Each structure stands twice: as C-alpha cells, then as structure tokens.
Amino acid sequence: VTALSPTERLLRACRGEPVDRPPVWLMRQAGRYLPAYRRVREQVSFAELCRDVDRAVEVSLQPLDEVGSEAVILFSDIFTPVPGMGVDVDFRPGPVIAEPIRSAAQVERLRVPDPRESVPFVLEIVRALRGDLAAREIPLLGFAGAPFTLAAYLVEGAGSRSFSTWKRMLWREPALARDLLARLTDLTVGYLNAQIEAGAQAVQLFDTWAGMLAPAEYREWVLPTHREIAAKVDRAAAPLILYVNDGSHVLEEAVESGADVLSLDWRVDLAEAARRFGARVSLQGNLDPCALAAPPETIERLVRELAAAAAPARGHILNLGHGCLPDTPVEGVRAFTAAARALAGGAP
Amino acid sequence: VTALSPTERLLRACRGEPVDRPPVWLMRQAGRYLPAYRRVREQVSFAELCRDVDRAVEVSLQPLDEVGSEAVILFSDIFTPVPGMGVDVDFRPGPVIAEPIRSAAQVERLRVPDPRESVPFVLEIVRALRGDLAAREIPLLGFAGAPFTLAAYLVEGAGSRSFSTWKRMLWREPALARDLLARLTDLTVGYLNAQIEAGAQAVQLFDTWAGMLAPAEYREWVLPTHREIAAKVDRAAAPLILYVNDGSHVLEEAVESGADVLSLDWRVDLAEAARRFGARVSLQGNLDPCALAAPPETIERLVRELAAAAAPARGHILNLGHGCLPDTPVEGVRAFTAAARALAGGAP
Numbered sequence: 001v002t003a004l005s006p007t008e009r010l011l012r013a014c015r016g017e018p019v020d021r022p023p024v025w026l027m028r029q030a031g032r033y034l035p036a037y038r039r040v041r042e043q044v045s046f047a048e049l050c051r052d053v054d055r056a057v058e059v060s061l062q063p064l065d066e067v068g069s070e071a072v073i074l075f076s077d078i079f080t081p082v083p084g085m086g087v088d089v090d091f092r093p094g095p096v097i098a099e100p101i102r103s104a105a106q107v108e109r110l111r112v113p114d115p116r117e118s119v120p121f122v123l124e125i126v127r128a129l130r131g132d133l134a135a136r137e138i139p140l141l142g143f144a145g146a147p148f149t150l151a152a153y154l155v156e157g158a159g160s161r162s163f164s165t166w167k168r169m170l171w172r173e174p175a176l177a178r179d180l181l182a183r184l185t186d187l188t189v190g191y192l193n194a195q196i197e198a199g200a201q202a203v204q205l206f207d208t209w210a211g212m213l214a215p216a217e218y219r220e221w222v223l224p225t226h227r228e229i230a231a232k233v234d235r236a237a238a239p240l241i242l243y244v245n246d247g248s249h250v251l252e253e254a255v256e257s258g259a260d261v262l263s264l265d266w267r268v269d270l271a272e273a274a275r276r277f278g279a280r281v282s283l284q285g286n287l288d289p290c291a292l293a294a295p296p297e298t299i300e301r302l303v304r305e306l307a308a309a310a311a312p313a314r315g316h317i318l319n320l321g322h323g324c325l326p327d328t329p330v331e332g333v334r335a336f337t338a339a340a341r342a343l344a345g346g347a348p
Numbered sequence: 349v350t351a352l353s354p355t356e357r358l359l360r361a362c363r364g365e366p367v368d369r370p371p372v373w374l375m376r377q378a379g380r381y382l383p384a385y386r387r388v389r390e391q392v393s394f395a396e397l398c399r400d401v402d403r404a405v406e407v408s409l410q411p412l413d414e415v416g417s418e419a420v421i422l423f424s425d426i427f428t429p430v431p432g433m434g435v436d437v438d439f440r441p442g443p444v445i446a447e448p449i450r451s452a453a454q455v456e457r458l459r460v461p462d463p464r465e466s467v468p469f470v471l472e473i474v475r476a477l478r479g480d481l482a483a484r485e486i487p488l489l490g491f492a493g494a495p496f497t498l499a500a501y502l503v504e505g506a507g508s509r510s511f512s513t514w515k516r517m518l519w520r521e522p523a524l525a526r527d528l529l530a531r532l533t534d535l536t537v538g539y540l541n542a543q544i545e546a547g548a549q550a551v552q553l554f555d556t557w558a559g560m561l562a563p564a565e566y567r568e569w570v571l572p573t574h575r576e577i578a579a580k581v582d583r584a585a586a587p588l589i590l591y592v593n594d595g596s597h598v599l600e601e602a603v604e605s606g607a608d609v610l611s612l613d614w615r616v617d618l619a620e621a622a623r624r625f626g627a628r629v630s631l632q633g634n635l636d637p638c639a640l641a642a643p644p645e646t647i648e649r650l651v652r653e654l655a656a657a658a659a660p661a662r663g664h665i666l667n668l669g670h671g672c673l674p675d676t677p678v679e680g681v682r683a684f685t686a687a688a689r690a691l692a693g694g695a696p
Binding site for chain 1: 512515519520594636637638641643669676
C-alpha cells in the first residue's frame with residue numbers, strides 16, 4: 001500500500017482494509033499535560049471550555065502540532081449532552097449530580113432532546129474542526145459517553161470506587177435501571193448521529209465504568225446498549241470505536257456489540273486479543289499511559305512490540321489503553337507518535 | 349465425605365482434598381457494615397483498634413455470630429507492619445505516607461524488623477483468637493499486604509487512581525523499585541511466618557494494586573515477589589491464599605505463584621477459571637459484594653451458581669470477589685452464609 005493520508009489510514013484501519021502503517025492518536029490528547037492547554041484553562045473553566053466554540057476548536061487542534069497526533073477528537077465531556085435531559089451537572093472536576101436519579105418519577109422526567117437544540121455548540125465545534133482539518137487530510141473523531149457509564153454517575157451522584165448505589169438499583173429495581181438505560185441509549189444514538197451529520201468521520205463510545213461488572217451482568221446490562229448503538233449509529237458514514245475501560249474480562253461481549261473497532265485497556269494482552277478477535281474487529285490501543293514516562297528508546301520499543309502484537313488483526317490503531325494523565329510527559333507523547341510514524345509496513 | 353468441622357473443611361478445600369460442601373467466609377467481614385463493629389469504632393480509631401488486642405479480638409470474632417461466617421481472619425490492616433520499617437503511616441481512612449519513599453537513601457534506610465519486636469500486638473491477637481477458636485473448631489486466617497501494593501502506597505504517598513508516580517519509578521528507576529520490593533518481600537515473609545507460628549492456620553496475601561499492571565509488567569514486577577513468598581512461607585503449616593484485586597487478566601501468572609488458593613475478583617468467570625486452572629490450584633470467591641444488596645432468594649441462586657461453576661476445581665472456598673462494603677446489608681451477608689450451608693455435596 002502506498003503512503004496514505006492520515007484520514008484514509010485511520011478509516012481503512014477501522015474497517016480492516018490494508019494500510020501502509022498503523023494510524024496514531026491518543027485518548028485525552030488535549031489535556032492538562034499540555035502547556036498550551038493549561039494556558040487556555042487559565043482563562044476558562046472546564047465546563048466553559050466545552051461550550052466555547054473557538055477555544056474548544058483551539059484545544060482540539062493542539063495535539064497535531066504539539067505532539068504529532070494524526071487525528072483530532074472533538075474536545076468535550078461525556079456529560080455535555082446530559083443537562084439537555086433536564087439534569088443539573090457540575091464538574092469538580094468529575095461530574096457531580098445535584099439530585100441523583102433514584103426514583104421512577106425522576107427517570108420519567110428525563111427528556112431525550114434533539115442535540116441540534118440542546119447542544120448546538122458541540123455541532124458547531126465539529127463543523128469548524130472538520131472545515132479546518134479537511135485541507136490537512138486529518139481525520140475528525142466525535143465521541144459520547146456510553147449509557148451504562150452515564151447512568152452510573154447519574155444514580156450514584158458522582159464518581160465512586162464501588163458504585164454500590166447504582167449496582168443496588170440493578171439488583172433491586174431492574175425495571176427502573178432498564179428504563180434509565182433506554183433513555184440514555186436514545187440520547188447517545190441521537191448525539192452520535194448528529195456529530196456524524198456535522199462532520200465526524202469516526203465516533204468513539206466511552207464506557208468508563210462498564211468494566212465494573214462480572215461477565216454475566218455485563219451481558220445483561222451493557223451489551224444490549226452497545227448493540228443498539230452499533231445498530232442505529234450511521235456506521236456507513238463513520239465507523240464506531242468501542243472503549244470499555246478495565247474491560248479485559250469482557251472482550252468477547254465487546255466484540256459482539258458489532259462495533260467496528262475495540263479500543264483496548266492496557267491490561268489486555270494485545271497479541272492474544274488480535275489472535276482471538278482480530279478477524280472480526282479492528283483493535284485500538286493499548287499502551288499504559290504511565291509507560292510514556294519511560295525513556296524514549298523504551299517507548300519506541302514498546303510501540304514496535306504493540307504493532308507486532310496487533311499484526312494478526314484486520315486493523316490496528318496505535319493509541320493508549322487509557323487517556324493521557326496530567327503528569328504524562330509531553331516528550332513521552334512525542335516519542336509515541338514519532339515511533340508510530342517510524343513503523344515500516346504494518347498490515348499488508 | 350461425612351460432615352467436617354469448619355477448620356477441616358477450609359483446610360481441605362485449600363489443599364484440594366474432598367469436602368462435604370464449600371467452606372464460607374467473607375473478605376472484610378469485620379467492618380463498618382456491622383452495627384457491632386461500628387459500636388467498637390465509636391470508642392477507638394481504626395489505627396488504635398489494630399493495636400488494641402482485646403478489641404481487635406472482639407471485632408475479629410463478630411462475624412461468627414453476627415452473620416454466620418465459618419472462618420475468622422485477624423483484624424488488622426495491610427500497613428500494620430510498615431511503621432516497623434521506619435516509615436510514618438497515617439490512616440485518613442486509607443494509608444497516607446508522610447514522606448513518600450522516592451530516593452535510594454530512603455529505600456536503604458528501610459529496616460526489615462522482627463515482627464515479634466515490631467508488632468507483638470498482632471501476634472498476641474493471633475494467639476488469643478486461636479485459643480478462643482480451637483474449642484469451636486473454627487479456622488483462623490492471618491494475612492499480609494503484598495509487596496507491590498505496599499510499595500505502590502509508599503512511593504505514591506496515598507491511594508491514587510493511576511499510581512503514576514509509582515509506575516514512573518518502575519520505568520525510570522527499575523533498580524530502586526526492585527530494592528524496595530525486595531525489602532517488602534522480606535518483611536512479608538517474616539510477618540506471615542510469625543503469624544503462622546502464633547497460630548494462623550491459613551494466610552491470605554492481598555495484592556490490591558497489582559491488577560493495575562499489563563500482563564508483561566505483572567510478570568516482571570509482581571510474580572517474582574509472589575513466588576518468593578510462596579516458597580518461603582511455611583505452607584506445610586498454613587496454606588497460602590493469593591488475592592489479586594482486578595486481576596482477571598493475570599490469572600495464569602497468579603497460578604504460577606505457587607499459592608495453594610487463588611482468591612478471584614468477581615470479574616472472573618468462575619466456571620472458566622475452574623476449567624483452566626482448577627486442577628492446579630483451589631479457588632476462592634467470587635461474588636460481587638454489591639450483589640449482597642439483592643433479594644435473599646437471588647443471593648441463594650447466585651451462591652448455588654458459584655458452587656456449580658467452581659465444581660471442576662480441586663477445591664472451592666465461597667467468598668466475595670472483594671471486601672464487604674460499608675453499605676453492604678447485614679441481611680445479605682447472612683443470606684450468603686446460609687446459602688453456603690444449604691449446599692448439598694460440593695466436591696466429591
């Protein structure tokens with residue numbers, strides 16, 4: 001395969017078509033580890049930044065020049081579409097729900113809004129980014145939080161180590177939990193399709209908390225939401241990437257979602273995943289973000305090992321197994337993208 | 349097999365010998381979910397309770413009568429032996445290290461104390477419990493935190509979501525990390541053997557944070573510490589149970605430790621683990637503690653399913669996949685132990 005544009009490379013890898021080498025980007029590549037991002041955040045809060053079209057476009061683009069990423073992901077938060085349902089959300093810095101959703105009356109009051117009305121600024125950010133990126137042949141990704149993760153925060157009220165309030169609802173009030181998940185699934189489908197219509201060329205679904213479930217409960221509570229999203233999102237226009245954080249124990253179930261790409265946590269043995277699932281789905285990942293603190297020559301070796309491990313898969317996108325951390329060294333991120341560019345070959 | 353005493357049942361299950369039915373106890377069975385425990389804690393802090401022989405014995409025994417557990421585990425904390433190394437540890441409520449260990453000079457200053465001198469109160473608690481339990485034929489378990497987990501706290505200074513400071517040391521200063529782990533491994537071996545000498549009939553090693561590593565890094569940093577502990581602890585006198593929290597991706601490595609029993613996180617499919625590893629090691633677990641919020645009849649079904657799933661293994665100890673939580677319903681714990689007692693048969 002002759003040299004591809006970054007857009008062709010990413011979209012072909014998502015669909016399992018031949019590429020010259022693996023594409024590369026990083027989850028949370030626009031974040032506090034970047035001095036240029038911190039300068040913007042000195043002027044606006046995180047919540048303001050998500051609604052400020054010019055600044056959100058600016059920080060979305062920073063990773064291209066600052067660290068050599070080859071894809072852009074919309075700067076936003078998984079909770080951005082949730083206030084449109086009629087729920088107050090605050091960020092300190094994780095989402096905090098003023099009145100956690102725990103009753104049938106509260107669930108029934110949740111609206112599924114039209115994103116063009118509830119979050120027009122998100123679609124403006126997507127359109128502006130796509131306009132900017134088209135000439136550079138850099139692909140644009142949209143994203144959404146997955147229903148299970150949104151529900152976990154909405155019921156618990158905030159992040160938690162055990163999410164025992166949310167899990168108690170699963171065990172004691174399954175019909176209520178199902179109603180909540182159904183509304184959030186509708187929200188997510190509409191939100192992702194609106195991003196695609198506005199110009200997102202691929203979309204990633206982040207299920208940050210689904211990995212807290214045992215396989216049987218994951219199959220009952222999470223898989224149906226992923227399946228419905230994969231069925232209803234316009235995947236012909238934009239492939240779907242599914243990320244289940246801490247989900248190494250539910251890979252088979254994640255593949256059954258129908259997503260085009262599985263984004264793997266660093267705990268997954270990538271070679272084994274490529275052998276078991278690589279014919280059915282493309283893989284993304286999966287370096288431990290903490291490994292970006294290693295010396296550059298170690299990062300280069302780790303990238304080569306990841307690419308070799310993923311080789312049996314129909315497609316591979318180089319990425320981390322989780323987002324960049326506030327203390328991730330910028331030079332480590334640069335070494336990561338440089339090592340990706342230095343890869344000769346890749347999939348045939 | 350005719351009816352066994354709780355002690356015989358547990359020790360036989362650990363060693364893969366025939367039992368009448370699976371033994372049952374729960375991790376963190378003496379804890380805040382128990383009103384009797386909270387009453388004691390109104391009088392003393394957590395740190396004081398760990399050093400107060402009479403009260404520690406009292407709370408250790410509470411789960412027998414309060415919730416029907418069939419084994420007692422020493423009430424203590426994984427950080428109890430650490431001040432004896434010369435490190436200041438505070439509890440708020442997780443361990444907080446006043447001066448995190450980050451330099452070679454600090455590591456070199458760490459002593460490996462004789463537990464009879466540094467933590468005589470722990471050994472008194474063990475002796476008192478064993479004396480009390482002998483007549484009731486209830487088994488007594490000792491425990492220790494594993495070196496990787498202790499090191500993670502010591503370097504990071506406190507709990508953390510990413511433990512990026514500790515992981516940075518692994519990547520940038522591997523010799524220093526290895527020195528720290530070696531000293532903590534010596535500490536752990538001496539501490540467990542002292543508990544066994546004082547009367548513990550089985551010991552559990554808790555590796556709370558080892559599951560944060562990818563399989564290759566786990567093999568490099570964690571497995572050698574477990575192997576050394578399994579080799580040096582007096583397993584002829586007391587079988588060794590290994591618990592790796594969030595370790596569903598490193599089961600093969602955990603089996604290679606040489607431990608007698610693997611205590612499994614609830615994310616592990618117990619049936620698959622029993623098929624793959626059950627001939628080599630006994631299994632413990634692995635109900636999600638949050639499932640104890642389910643109705644009693646659901647808990648009874650889940651216990652039957654766990655026992656059936658574990659049947660191919662050489663031995664199975666019914667337990668949770670993690671500790672009881674402060675909001676775990678007492679009646680759920682009672683339903684769990686009652687369901688275990690109601691099991692007919694088990695291993696042949």
